[in-house]
Amino acid sequence: MLFDSVLNVGGVLARNGIALAPMAGVADVPFRQLAWELGAGYLVSEMVSSLDHLWDTKKNRLRRVSLKGVYPNVIQIAGSDPIELSETAKKVVDEGADIVDINFGCPAKKVCKKFVGSALLDDIPRIGRIVEAVVGSVSVPVTIKTRIGSTPSDLMGIEASYIAQEAGAQLVVMHSRSRACRFKGPVDHEKTAKLKSRLKIPFFVNGDISSRHSASLALQESGADGVMVGRGAVGQPWIFRELLGEEELSLPEKWRIVRRHLSLSYDFYGKAAGLKMMKKHIKAYLIKLGCEDLSARAMKLEDPDVMRRLLSVDQMQQEFRTEQFRKSD
Numbered sequence: 001m002l003f004d005s006v007l008n009v010g011g012v013l014a015r016n017g018i019a020l021a022p023m024a025g026v027a028d029v030p031f032r033q034l035a036w037e038l039g040a041g042y043l044v045s046e047m048v049s050s051l052d053h054l055w056d057t058k059k060n061r062l063r064r065v066s067l068k069g070v071y072p073n074v075i076q077i078a079g080s081d082p083i084e085l086s087e088t089a090k091k092v093v094d095e096g097a098d099i100v101d102i103n104f105g106c107p108a109k110k111v112c113k114k115f116v117g118s119a120l121l122d123d124i125p126r127i128g129r130i131v132e133a134v135v136g137s138v139s140v141p142v143t144i145k146t147r148i149g150s151t152p153s154d155l156m157g158i159e160a161s162y163i164a165q166e167a168g169a170q171l172v173v174m175h176s177r178s179r180a181c182r183f184k185g186p187v188d189h190e191k192t193a194k195l196k197s198r199l200k201i202p203f204f205v206n207g208d209i210s211s212r213h214s215a216s217l218a219l220q221e222s223g224a225d226g227v228m229v230g231r232g233a234v235g236q237p238w239i240f241r242e243l244l245g246e247e248e249l250s251l252p253e254k255w256r257i258v259r260r261h262l263s264l265s266y267d268f269y270g271k272a273a274g275l276k277m278m279k280k281h282i283k284a285y286l287i288k289l290g291c292e293d294l295s296a297r298a299m300k301l302e303d304p305d306v307m308r309r310l311l312s313v314d315q316m317q318q319e320f321r322t323e324q325f326r327k328s329d
C-alpha cells in the first residue's frame with residue numbers, strides 16, 4: 001500500500017506513513033513505544049500545554065518524554081498565543097523533539113473555552129500567526145493537526161491548512177470531521193480530499209480507521225499520503241502490523257503484547273500509577289479478545305502484581321479455553 005513507504009516531513013524521514021494519533025490519557029509513552037514496536041512509523045505525543053504554570057506539572061512532563069530508539073519523536077503542543085507557543089516549541093525541541101505539532105483540532109469544551117485546539121478555526125489569521133511564530137523559533141519541522149471545519153457546512157480547517165502551509169508548516173493531519181461533530185457521526189474523507197488542490201506538503205487522513213480495509217478506503221477517498229489511527233489502535237495495537245500487510249498474530253502472540261504493554265506501563269509510571277493508566281487498555285484488549293468476564297474481574301483489581309498474575313500466560317490459556325468453550329456452546 002502507498003503508506004508503506006518513507007514519508008518526508010520537511011526533511012525528517014518517517015519510516016512509513018502509518019501514524020498513531022495523539023490521544024491524551026491513552027497514547028502515552030508506553031503505548032507509543034508499543035505502537036512503534038508493532039510497526040507504526042509516526043507517533044505523536046499527547047498534547048502538551050503551553051501555559052507557563054502547567055509546564056512543570058507531572059502530567060505535562062511525562063507527556064513530552066522522548067522515546068528512545070524511535071524516530072521521529074513528534075511532540076504536540078497546544079495553546080492560543082503565538083509567543084507562548086513558540087517558547088514552548090523551543091523547550092520541547094531542547095528536550096529532544098524531532099518535529100513539533102500544533103493542535104488545532106481538539107473539540108473538548110474545557111480546551112475550546114480557552115481558545116485552544118479547534119476553537120482557533122474561528123480565527124484563521126491567528127492560526128497563521130501561530131504557525132509562523134513557531135516555525136521561526138525552531139529549526140525542526142512544524143506540523144498541524146486539525147479538522148475539516150467548525151461545522152459540517154464550512155471548510156475552515158481546509159482553509160487553515162493552506163494558511164499554515166504558507167506560514168511554513170510541513171505536514172497536515174486532517175481529522176475528517178468538523179468541530180461540531182466532535183467524535184460522532186460519519187467521517188467525510190472526500191472533504192479531506194479538497195486539501196489536495198492547493199496543498200504541496202504531505203497530509204495524513206484521520207478518523208475511524210480500524211482495519212486495513214478502512215485504511216485503504218480512507219486513503220483512496222482522501223488522496224492522503226498516510227493514515228493516522230487513534231481509537232482503532234486501542235485494544236488492538238497490532239493493527240499497525242495489519243496495515244503493513246503482515247501476517248495476523250496468534251492469540252498467544254497478542255497476549256504477549258498485552259503483557260509487554262503492562263510491563264512498559266509499570267516501568268514508566270511505577271506499578272500503582274502504571275496499573276491505573278493501563279485499566280482502560282486492559283478492558284479494551286480483553287473485550288477485543290472476547291474475554292468480557294475476565295475484563296470485569298480485571299477492572300476490580302487494585303494490586304499491580306495480582307493484575308500481572310491475572311494476565312499471565314498460564315492464566316490466559318485457562319481463560320481462553322473457558323471463553324472459547326463458551327463461544328462454541
Ligand SMILES: Cc1cc2nc3c(=O)[nH]c(=O)nc-3n(C[C@H](O)[C@H](O)[C@H](O)COP(=O)(O)O)c2cc1C
Nearest residue numbers: 021022023024046047145175207208209229230231
Ligand atoms: C481519548 C482521546 C484523546 C485525544 N487527545 C488528543 C490530543 O491530545 N491531541 C489531538 O490532536 N487529538 C486528540 N484526540 C483526537 C485523535 O487524535 C483523533 O483525531 C480522533 O480520535 C479521530 O481519530 P480516530 O477515529 O482514529 O480515533 C483524542 C482523541 C481521543 C479519543
